[in-house]
Amino acid sequence: MRDQRVKLLNWIRSLSTRDRLISRKEITHLSPDALLKRSRGLASPVYVGDNTVLCRVLGRYRLFVTADDVGFGAPVMLDGAWETWLTSFMARRIRPGMAIVDAGANHGYYTLMFAHLTGPTGRVAAVEPHPRTAALLRKSVYANGFQFWTTVIEQAAGAEDGVTLSLHTPDHEPKNAHLSSAPPGSEVNATPVAGARLATMIADWPKIDFIKADVEGAEEAFIEGAWPVLERDRPALVLEFNAGRCGNPSGLLDRLAGLYGDIGVIERDGKIGRRPRTILADPSRCEDWLLFFEAPAP
Numbered sequence: 062m063r064d065q066r067v068k069l070l071n072w073i074r075s076l077s078t079r080d081r082l083i084s085r086k087e088i089t090h091l092s093p094d095a096l097l098k099r100s101r102g103l104a105s106p107v108y109v110g111d112n113t114v115l116c117r118v119l120g121r122y123r124l125f126v127t128a129d130d131v132g133f134g135a136p137v138m139l140d141g142a143w144e145t146w147l148t149s150f151m152a153r154r155i156r157p158g159m160a161i162v163d164a165g166a167n168h169g170y171y172t173l174m175f176a177h178l179t180g181p182t183g184r185v186a187a188v189e190p191h192p193r194t195a196a197l198l199r200k201s202v203y204a205n206g207f208q209f210w211t212t213v214i215e216q217a218a219g220a221e222d223g224v225t226l227s228l229h230t231p232d233h234e235p236k237n238a239h240l241s242s243a244p245p246g247s248e249v250n251a252t253p254v255a256g257a258r259l260a261t262m263i264a265d266w267p268k269i270d271f272i273k274a275d276v277e278g279a280e281e282a283f284i285e286g287a288w289p290v291l292e293r294d295r296p297a298l299v300l301e302f303n304a305g306r307c308g309n310p311s312g313l314l315d316r317l318a319g320l321y322g323d324i325g326v327i328e329r330d331g332k333i334g335r336r337p338r339t340i341l342a343d344p345s346r347c348e349d350w351l352l353f354f355e356a357p358a359p
Contacts (some may be wrong), residue, residue: 083120085178089152093145093331104141113197115204117141119148122173123204125197133167143170146331147299147351151175151273154297158182160266162296164218164259164283165189165275169198175271176207184210186263190217190228190254218276219256220285226256258286269296278306281313291320295356299327302352305344314342317354325353 083091083099091099096119103120108128116137118124126134137143151171155161155178163172166187176185187202189195195215202211217226229251263269269290276283280302284291291298298321304310315338318324324341325333333353341350 088119088148088174089155089178091149093149096149097140097142097145100142100145101140104137104139106138114138118143118170119174122177123201124168124170124173125200125204126168127193127197133170137170146329147327148174150327150331150353151271151299152178155179155271159270160268161185162259162263162269162272162274163187164272164287165277165301166198166213167275168194169201169213171273172198172211173201173205173207175273176202176205176211179210181210184212184266186212186214186266188214188216188218188259188262190215190226190256191252192254214262215255216262217254217256217279218259218262218274218283218286219279220258220282222257222261224256225253227251228254259283260286260289263290269294271297273299275301277301278303281307281309284313284317295321297356298352298354300352300354302341302350303348304342305347307344310342310344311338314338317352321354322357323354325355327351327353 083103087099088096100118100120103117106114106116109115112128114126114128114134116124116126118137118141120141124137126137128134133143142148152174155175157178157180159179160183161175161179163175163185166172166189169187172185172187179185185207187198189198192215195213199213202208202213217228219226272287274280274283280300290296307313314324318338324338326336328334340346341352
């Protein structure tokens with residue numbers, strides 16, 4: 062009888078939370094699997110015209126995505142979440158009042174979470190060079206009321222200021238848009254975009270606390286342009302890294318390890334692991350690693 066009562070109470074509790082928006086505490090404390098399950102139940106995508114879908118992600122944020130985006134948009138429409146292991150890892154490290162950079166923000170899934178968790182006492186810069194994607198990102202920021210402390214920077218974060226770069230976007234895969242060495246206008250599916258150093262983009266920010274960088278092969282250029290900020294503030298850094306896309310992968314890892322002292326690898330369970338630097342720097346593996354750098358505690 063007691064077991065039946067417990068089951069009944071648990072069922073009643075599940076009904077009371079099923080339609081409730083996911084709270085800040087849940088985003089930062091739920092396991093990746095539990096966060097995915099809750100988000101799926103609240104996804105409810107709606108087509109709003111002009112090849113655009115409005116999604117609810119992480120059970121609370123309004124996110125506009127391109128309807129024919131099969132790589133990111135389709136999973137988000139279905140699940141209401143993306144990479145919950147990485148989502149949870151970063152959410153647990155964001156505090157109110159932080160200054161955060163989301164480089165390679167895409168549609169702004171992480172931007173919205175950062176803006177919510179840092180709150181109006183903090184600030185967020187979302188760096189996204191693709192014109193269509195940046196426009197949807199701005200709409201999402203406004204739809205959630207985060208515009209007063211969130212800035213969308215429609216540029217590519219690279220090694221130089223005042224340059225025009227060629228951004229190649231694969232069909233139906235805007236999340237995999239990458240900078241090309243071809244002259245602007247010479248490629249199909251390529252868009253001329255403005256490029257600048259991250260240090261220039263946020264020159265008036267007194268301090269940066271956290272950076273997420275997913276720049277699809279422009280890791281070396283991004284780090285070069287961000288170096289003054291990294292050297293000054295030692296912000297926590299999440300960097301997608303693929304040695305096969307780097308000219309000198311060992312040199313980049315050595316440079317960052319010299320500044321931070323250690324290289325962490327974010328695992329699929331949301332924990333920090335380690336790999337020999339020789340494995341991380343091996344271009345033949347063609348593997349995307351999510352690296353984590355954090356200044357040692359004083």
